[in-house]
Amino acid sequence: MLAEELMHAAGGRSVWLRMEPRFAEPGTFLSALVSAIGNAMPGKSLPPLGSEDIAFAQAYLRRLLKAAITGESSLMLVIDDLHVVGEDSQPSNLLANAIRDLNPDLQVVLASRAPPDPCWSWHAANGRNDVVTFDDLRLEADEAALLIDAIAAKRGDASWSAEELAEISGGWILGARLLLQGGRHNTGANAVAPAAETSAPLLELLANEVLAPLSEEDLDFLLRAVRLPNMPVGMLAESVGAPFSKASVARLARKTLFVEMDGGGRLQIHDLLKAAVAHHRPEGLPEAEVLAISKRAGEALLAEGDLHAGLTLLSSVGAWEALRDAVLEAAPQLAEAGEFGVLYTALEAMPEEERGKTIGLQYWFGVSLLNLNPPRARALLSEAYQKAKAEAAEDYIIPLWAALVDAIWFEWVDCSLFDPLIEELPELEKLAKKLNRPEYDAQLARGAFAALSFRAPEHPNFPEWEERDLACFWQNMPRHETIRRGIQLMFRYCWGDGERWKASQVRTRLNYIFDEEAAAPADICTRYVVSTEFMSIFEPDATEVIATVDKGLAATDRYQLYFWDVPMLNAALYKVMSLEDRQRARDYLALLASRLGPHSRPHDVAIHEHFSAYDHWLEDRFEAAMTHALTAYRASIESGFSISPVYYGLGLAAISQSMGQRREALTRMRKARRIAQAQRSAILIFISCLRGAALAASSGRPERAKPYLERALSAGAAKRIYVHPWLRRQEMAELLNMAVDANIEAGYAHELLRVLHLAAEQPKASPTEKPLQIVSLGGIDIFRHGSSLLQSGKMQKGPIALAAQLVAAGPSGDRAEAFIDRIWGDVDETAGRNRLKSTVYRLRQLFGEADAVVTAGGRVMLNADLVSVDAWELEALSRSPTWSPAARYQRMLTLYAGPFAPSQGSDVGTLVYRQHIEGIVSDLFADFAEGLTGASDWSRALSVAKEGLSRVGFTERLYAVAMRTATELGNEREIRGLTALLETDHD
Secondary structure, three states: OHHHHHHHHHOOEEEEEEOOHHHHOHHHHHHHHHHHHHHHOOOOOOOOOOHHHHHOHHHHHHHHHHHHHOOOOOEEEEEEOHHHHOOOOHHHHHHHHHOOOOOOOEEEEEOOOOOOOHHHHHHHHOOOOOOOOHHHHOOOHHHHHHHHHHHHHHHOOOOOOHHHHHHHHOOOHHHHHHHHHHOOOOOOOOOOOOHHHHOOOHHHHHHHHHHOOOOHHHHHHHHHHOOOOOEEHHHHHHHHOOOOOHHHHHHHHHHOOOEEEOOOOEEEEOHHHHHHHHHHOOOOOOHHHHHHHHHHHHHHHHHOOOHHHHHHHHHHOOOHHHHHHHHHHHHHHHHHOOOHHHHHHHHHOOOHHHHOOOHHHHHHHHHHHOOOOHHHHHHHHHHHHHHHHHOOOHHHHHHHHHHHHHHHHHHOOOHHHHHHHHHOHHHHHHHHHHHOOHHHHHHHHHHHHHHHHHHOOOOOOHHHHHHHHHHHHOOOOOHHHHHHHHHHHHHHHHHHHOOHHHHHHHHHHHHHHOOOOOOOHHHHHHHHHHHHHHHHHHOOOHHHHHHHHHHHHHHHHHHOOHHHHHHHHHHHHHHHHHOOOHHHHHHHHHHHHHOOOOOOOHHHHHHHHHHHHHHHHHOOOHHHHHHHHHHHHHHHHHHOOOOHHHHHHHHHHHHHHHOOOHHHHHHHHHHHHHHHHHOOOHHHHHHHHHHHHHHHHOOOOHHHHHHHHHHHHHHHHHHOOOOOOOOOHHHHHHHHHHHHHOOOOHHHHHHHHHHOOOHHHOOOOOOOOOOEEEEOEOOOEEEEOOEEOOOOOOOOHHHHHHHHHHHHHOOOOEEHHHHHHHHOOOOOHHHHHHHHHHHHHHHHHHHOOHHHEEEEOOEEEEOOOOEEEHHHHHHHHHHOOOOOHHHHHHHHHHHOOOOEOOOOOOOHHHHHHHHHHHHHHHHHHHHHHHHHHHOOOHHHHHHHHHHHHHHHOOOHHHHHHHHHHHHHHOOHHHHHHHHHHHHHHHO
16 A cells, blocks of 8 residues: 555655566566566566576666666665565575666656565675665554544444554554444444454454445455456456446445556456455365366457567466467567567466477477577477477478577587488478468578588588578668577688678667667677677777677676677687787786586686696797696587687697697698688688698798698788787787789788888898798708798709708808819819809809808808808707797797708718707707706606607617606606617617
8 A cells, every 4th residue: 555655655656566476587577577568567678588588687676677767856765575586586686786776767666565686785884775674654643633533534433442453453554444434333322332243353354344344246256367477457347257247346445445547558456355255265276167268368468469478468367278279379479579589488387288288389388498408499499399200290390490499509508409400401401492472481590591501511502502691681680689690690701701791781780779778788798799890800000809809798797698798708818818908918817717607518618728728828938828728628529610620730739839749730730721711711721720830930941831821821911810829929910021022912901011010020120131941850941031042043053052051060160172082072173163163153043142152261151141040040059058848848849840951962961960969959858848857847848758669760769858758757668668668769
């Protein structure tokens, strides 16, 4: 009654929802509240209740209340009988949190017989609520006098004194009004109520004063009406059945306390009167009659378009046959509006045996579960799909197939589950043509695109399905359908294909749909994910990416939709890792870790493992990086996903290269490149060929990097890609400079250098930079300004042999006679001198520099001011005290591509120098491995020692380090392998 008075006093609009025990479930509560608001405010545009909104009920409730108050001067929401849903219930918590920062013109009145729930303490602490207890409302004598004056004056009866009225009513103003309105039952002029009457329970009082004067017909009506929700008078009369009419119900409402008409023409019966009816007529109604009345009421509500209330009522009373028919009729309309939450609420209560009788119910229940419980949805939809095929239920085969694809996509655990569905595409396409219904074509196109994109983008028909799905995206379809299709397209165009222009189109259309004011919180968060994905790949400036991520994280926190943080952070981490923004990357990694739990999807855990590996790699912690990267890669392989193995495999290639495992790195890179080519993916070709170029450039033969650069930059330039995962900025700068020098997509390469701020990463040009380079380790080649001089024409054996001998002689060279003996030992002195003179001349011509070879004082030497030599640099590296152990080791791996001049002669000088270089390399491997053992990094020490043994062959020092580390690790397999190596070497 206090709430009623407040509503009258406040004016404006009001909504009254009387709680029932079944409203303790959030979906049922939200559905009932939507219905109550819709009935009290006809024509008000309210957000559809999707099944995902039940999972994120608080965010939906905020949006619902915001929509209800929009355009209103004030709104009062009365939640009556809150106590019936239990202490600290979900509805109570949802309301308390949802209204914290909403429009102050929205007032919420909670009527409850229990103390305020703890969730309302924030409002109390901030002065945002008033608690009115029964003691505050208890009738005092002076208030009773005013009540007597107001009511008795109309009746001409003032037989009650104020003190009597307050005492007999027990302070209940309700009871006092009943006593005054009913009059005083006197047995004599001065008689008073007997003691038994003065202590009668409230229900007895209501039964005597309100129900007793009613006719049997009115009592029969109330006995039936109390079983139903608030309904329009005419609808209620029809539901209860003859002899009750709309006029008789309206008359009853006018004359009976606790029976009222609200502003929407709906009859409201207070729960106290409902309890009094049960007390007065304890025999109740037969179950069959209750079911019949509820069925008629539910069908009447549905006929009036109140699908929420109608389906909920049929479900609550177990009218399964009526609910089945109603769902099958109403479901397409609800799906069109995205109201899957209504379907879920109605069908969840239905026994599984009942749902299983009808394929249509299984389909709609499975669809309503997609956002709530994908594994359960998949199981239900799979069963229904097989049943539909077995029974040739053609109208449901394609919808069930498409919904099953969605369930696997939502679950994202085992993409191999797509395989049998992909195999059925030809038959399904025939069925779609036979049925000739546009909605089936659209469902088939989206399902085919999603399944093939995730599982088999190399499929020959994938481009056709992609084109059909994109065409459907531009058609006018239900909002939820367009969004889901757009998300799937966007993911493929960004991470799978690198299709900038298509991604831009899809993003623009999604932004039109994601109107900031009207959009659901999930849509707002999705918008930030889509924007972050696009900008991370196709926008060079990280500032906008970071700003978008910050806004997105604030939105997910505001709406408590943390699910969206994982894909958003995944996109952001690719950008900040490529830029080597270490601190921000660690902040994002920490937040990503906080979003994972014991029930996280393996794919999400793999994302965290992947970027943990990336962080370790940037910090030169290669063993740790390899551990995390292998975990991520194995998870991606087990999931059967088509894209992640490429990204994660390239991470393994980068780490392997850093650890000196070139063959492993090449294997990983080539596998990724083959997948990229099979999928016809610009972005995968771009990143895999960049890694191939980096591997080739580090081999000491930069010329080999150019074919990779041509493929990578051609793909990147066409799509304007601005992210380079698993490639250090220094590496990227060197590759782009090489591309500029070789005129490989020079414009795009210049742009990347500029917009990615890579100029600072370029090697500083030295005033003594040498134009000529001899690569003598692992082969023999001569470069001038980065271009090989030995690529075309007949191989000049003499000049090349002399170049190798000059390298072996060192910067100071050797006597002319020594070179003659080593190269032309079978000719006389005069012929030898002539040959040497001729060969020096030809070598100078090859160099293009007359001063590149110096002859003075009977000695011949390379001009160290003009010519750089990898072998000499390796010697200098071994002597220099300025290098850190890790940096020295990395530089050695870059320089040493194999034995010195392996294609040249076997004269003593060449052999001695070759052994000299191998000794240096062996010592550098051993030095670094021993340093690692000192830091107790046994696993990496073993890896380094084994790599050394593989590169330079058996040496006692490397063998000793390897055996020591294998023993420390207790690795019996490695110990046996090393023992076999020792025996082989001794043999």
